[in-house]
Amino acid sequence: MRFYWLIGFLVSAMAGCVFDKTPTPQISAIETPTGFPPVSFPADNVPTQEKIELGRKLFFDPILSLDSTIACASCHFPENAFSDVKALSIGVNNGVGFRNAPPLFNLTYQPDFFRDGGIPTLELQILSPLDNPDEMHLPFQEAVERLARHPLYPNLFRKAFDRGVDGFGLVRAIASFERSLLSGNSAYDRFLQGDKSALSDDAKAGLELFQSAELKCSTCHSGIHFTDFSFANTGLKTDYSDDFGRARITLDSSDIGKFRVPSLRNVEVTAPYMHDGSLATLEAVIDHFASGGNNDPNKHPAISGFAITSTEKSQLITFLGSLTDHKFLENPDHQNPFK
């Protein structure tokens, strides 16, 4: 009888070796938008309210830049679907960014990050702007130490991760906030869900043009996300030597000038456009595609030019405007928590 506790001890000691810890079931703090595939997240970063709230603070806090002047939110504005209004963002010491800051939403569906796909996870992405001399320019370890000395953050990290401030939690908190930025409530979504009056006649005409064999927009801007997440050369430039795009990662010259096909959700509020922010308006973007762009051996075959009237152009722009999710732009959970 009195040996039972020993047997219990031995069995539990053995179980510790043989079986992995069974994860406690957790319910994700992120809800899938209607009509979207289920949201996914890494096994080591299940989203929780605590992580998302901490991530939101970190996202809006300039503490993460060298001179404490630049936060993530300095170049990713909620009202612009978390994109920048500048062609190239300005970092600490007036450093100029390399590419146009992309909008942030529905990132849980994106296979990899950056306009060249060089970053495999949202967690890893955070290392890049933090360290970049033209962005936040803060050595990673310095960021961790600053947060550890802060009066509030250590407690928030303990609540979110059950441990003190460290790099593991830092990238996971911000990634959790970014993963919570889901946008699927535009007029077009309501139209898809059966509200035929959600789109005006002009928007419906624009949708038809968008899907037409002449314009071929939906060849790449396809599906629920309005992107197939591929990389395409659009003939935007004649010389890509200052930014090879996808070839920067693959080191394959047939990928020169290819950049991620962006989602067109919220596109109305994410000007300027293209990887370098060189086109100021949607009209200029349509003109570019209508012209067929520059000849380039890597140019996508769908970009061959088309004829479009000014009425059709405005219908197309009206349709693109129906992809704006105003509730997303104004969502109080996405705004600066320090205001």
Place this chain on the structure above:
Amino acid sequence: MKHQRLLPFLLAALVLLILPACNKNKTGTLEIQFVPKVGTEDLTYGQEYTNGMGQAFKMSLLRYYVSQVTLLGDEQQHFPDQYFSVDLQDLTVTISEVPKDKYTGLSFGVGVDQSANHSDPTTFDINSPLNPANAAYQHWDWNSGYIFIKLEGQADTTNNGVADANFTYHIGTDDLYKSIALYSDITIAKGMTTIVQVEVDVATILDQVDFKSEIRTHTDLPTLPLATKISDNLLGAFKVVD
């Protein structure tokens, strides 16, 4: 009665003692000591050397990752989860609990193998050179992956004999991960540390590198030939000191 009460404690103590002891009984420690050279001379930062093209150069940094250390022989021993950073401040790679045996050589990768190369650096132990908290951490944040080897310094790029232009060679990417095999009898004895000295020759690593036209690479598309040349040179740059 008294003794019966003690018995469970003794059994538990016995289990705790025997389990770890089993492992250590028949193992020793391998210590690889890297000896950086420039040709026949020892490498010293700031000292001037001359490359094969007669161009003067000085080194200010040599640092590389070592991974996938394997002792070769009939029963080869592979240590896949141990990563090391080697530079002039820390030239030693230590692997403990190596089964005692007579081995015919060792192999290791210069860099970080593909499986770990693209993982999240924050998931490694805080003391690992793969964690950003470590001073030796070298990683590209724009193309998630480690910088396998860094060579930095100044060189004469104008044929005036003065090594005053910075050069930067940062080599990485999966395709340029090189595995080095060195054959030499290595005996690991029970409870003992076996030291293997391995020379690493910067002159060989930079063989056929022309400082005039090849001043930097970050293993990017325009300078891929240079990065590939340096990576290929690694294969002949290591040798065991007999």
